Amino acid sequence: MPTISMTVNGKSVSGEAEGRTLLVSFLREELGLTGTHVGCDTSQCGACIVHVDGQSVKACTMFAAEAEGAQVTTIEGMANPDGSLGVIQQAFQDNHGLQCGFCTPGMVMTAADLLKNNPNPSEKEVREYLEGNLCRCTGYHNIVKSILAAAATMRGEQVAAE
Amino acid sequence: MYAFDLVKPKSLAEAIEALQADEAQPLGGGQTLIPTLKQRLAMPGSLVSLAGIAELVGISASGGVLSVKGATTHGAVAAQTDFPGLAGLAGKIGDPAVRHRGTMGGSIANNDPAACYPSAALACGATIVVAGKDGTREIAADDYFQGLFTTALEEGEIVTEIRYPIPQASNYQKFEQPASRFPLVGVFVAKFADKVGVAVTGAGENGVFHWEEAEAALASNFSPEAVEGLTVSADGLMGDIHATPEYRAHLIKVMTKRAVAACA
Numbered sequence: 001m002p003t004i005s006m007t008v009n010g011k012s013v014s015g016e017a018e019g020r021t022l023l024v025s026f027l028r029e030e031l032g033l034t035g036t037h038v039g040c041d042t043s044q045c046g047a048c049i050v051h052v053d054g055q056s057v058k059a060c061t062m063f064a065a066e067a068e069g070a071q072v073t074t075i076e077g078m079a080n081p082d083g084s085l086g087v088i089q090q091a092f093q094d095n096h097g098l099q100c101g102f103c104t105p106g107m108v109m110t111a112a113d114l115l116k117n118n119p120n121p122s123e124k125e126v127r128e129y130l131e132g133n134l135c136r137c138t139g140y141h142n143i144v145k146s147i148l149a150a151a152a153t154m155r156g157e158q159v160a161a162e
Numbered sequence: 163m164y165a166f167d168l169v170k171p172k173s174l175a176e177a178i179e180a181l182q183a184d185e186a187q188p189l190g191g192g193q194t195l196i197p198t199l200k201q202r203l204a205m206p207g208s209l210v211s212l213a214g215i216a217e218l219v220g221i222s223a224s225g226g227v228l229s230v231k232g233a234t235t236h237g238a239v240a241a242q243t244d245f246p247g248l249a250g251l252a253g254k255i256g257d258p259a260v261r262h263r264g265t266m267g268g269s270i271a272n273n274d275p276a277a278c279y280p281s282a283a284l285a286c287g288a289t290i291v292v293a294g295k296d297g298t299r300e301i302a303a304d305d306y307f308q309g310l311f312t313t314a315l316e317e318g319e320i321v322t323e324i325r326y327p328i329p330q331a332s333n334y335q336k337f338e339q340p341a342s343r344f345p346l347v348g349v350f351v352a353k354f355a356d357k358v359g360v361a362v363t364g365a366g367e368n369g370v371f372h373w374e375e376a377e378a379a380l381a382s383n384f385s386p387e388a389v390e391g392l393t394v395s396a397d398g399l400m401g402d403i404h405a406t407p408e409y410r411a412h413l414i415k416v417m418t419k420r421a422v423a424a425c426a
């Protein structure tokens with residue numbers, strides 16, 4: 001099996017991958033980064049979303065070998081260096097943006113992608129950007145609220161606690 | 163998925179060379195092909211990845227024509243400002259993560275009967291440029307789209323570029339099938355100085371088609387009212403659990419009127 005290399009969450013890594021090995025399998029099985037989830041495996045749910053060279057992609061719909069040499073960020077890379085929750089993750093906790101948490105890695109990665117390009121999104125823009133992320137239990141309301149709160153925090157604004 | 167080799171050529175010439183191998187197939191963004199492979203509906207010997215070929219990526223506008231290279235992503239098309247109607251179409255394909263990977267060449271090569279881009283290509287009279295071992299061919303959209311998942315593309319050829327004459331005004335209206343997010347019916351209206359193009363996707367049993375009556379009516383009176391008196395026949399339209407042919411016929415007219423209104 002060929003060996004491939006990439007940078008994942010700032011660290012150079014390498015591992016074995018066949019042509020057909022999906023990026024999500026490489027991350028989870030070869031690198032042991034199981035924070036990235038597989039919800040549907042049919043490109044619909046977004047639980048597997050990671051960033052490749054700064055853009056959100058469905059890791060179940062990309063081959064690992066296509067990410068050779070790329071900068072990959074997974075949910076494990078979203079925490080602060082001391083291990084505490086990053087701003088978006090903390091906002092999900094504060095706003096009850098998750099219940100079972102299965103969809104949450106993908107939600108957080110999509111939110112990070114949105115906020116990088118649009119630091120002050122409207123509620124409508126957040127909802128539209130979540131089009132490819134399905135949640136089966138929280139309902140989208142608190143997820144949207146979490147992302148708007150994270151955006152406000154990142155802009156340095158105080159958010160009124162409820 | 164069955165096993166295959168993933169080949170990553172650096173140039174178009176290398177890609178064409180690699181595609182001459184037995185059972186070789188191009189890999190664009192993989193947003194259609196990878197789900198197909200997972201269902202074991204395809205068994206390629208090798209996949210030739212186009213994403214890393216610099217000469218196959220990019221958008222440029224000159225002389226009233228927008229040129230989009232084959233491996234350019236939907237996201238990049240959505241971000242360009244020279245042809246707003248096409249940007250609007252691209253920005254509604256799937257979701258952000260799909261748009262970061264999926265490519266125009268992949269969509270045009272696949273010619274799914276519900277794909278969005280073929281409607282823009284047909285309405286604008288685009289030229290599809292394809293390259294293979296015998297050189298390059300330029301194919302008019304009217305000759306290129308030949309039915310469900312069928313095009314003028316030959317085995318071993320790559321869609322390298324799509325050239326769209328940029329309309330004076332244009333708009334795409336998509337009535338989404340909410341589960342797949344593909345259009346149940348999509349209509350692209352393109353207004354040029356001397357003609358109007360109206361192309362319909364998601365509805366035809368033979369894939370994308372011109373709504374010729376609307377093109378003629380709108381050429382002399384470019385307003386939603388010009389379409390009002392027309393009727394779309396349900397003959398030759400798709401029927402499935404999502405919509406009957408009659409419902410699709412109705413939607414074609416509604417979407418066309420909305421697209422014309424949005425052009426104003």
Ligand SMILES: Cc1cc2nc3c(=O)[nH]c(=O)nc-3n(C[C@H](O)[C@H](O)[C@H](O)COP(=O)(O)OP(=O)(O)OC[C@H]3O[C@@H](n4cnc5c(N)ncnc54)[C@H](O)[C@@H]3O)c2cc1C
Pocket residue numbers: 043044187188189190191192193194195196212232233254255256257260263264265266267268269271272274276277278279319320321322342343344345
């Ligand atoms: C959740 C979801 C929602 C979607 N919604 C929509 C939608 O609303 N509208 C829409 O139009 N599409 C939609 N799509 C499909 C998406 O646009 C695909 O990106 C597109 O159809 C195929 O492009 P690709 O680059 O991913 O091609 P691939 O999947 O890589 O390839 C598709 C086919 O084209 C061939 N191919 C690829 N590139 C080339 C080339 N340059 N030259 C010749 N052959 C080539 C491949 O061999 C394969 O047969 C959706 C997909 C998903 C997963």
Ligand code: FES
Pocket residue numbers: 037038039040041042043044045046047048049058059060061
């Ligand atoms: S697991 Fe990738 S989209 Fe659902």
Ligand code: FES
Pocket residue numbers: 097098099100101102103104134135136137138
């Ligand atoms: S929190 Fe359970 S699926 Fe979203």
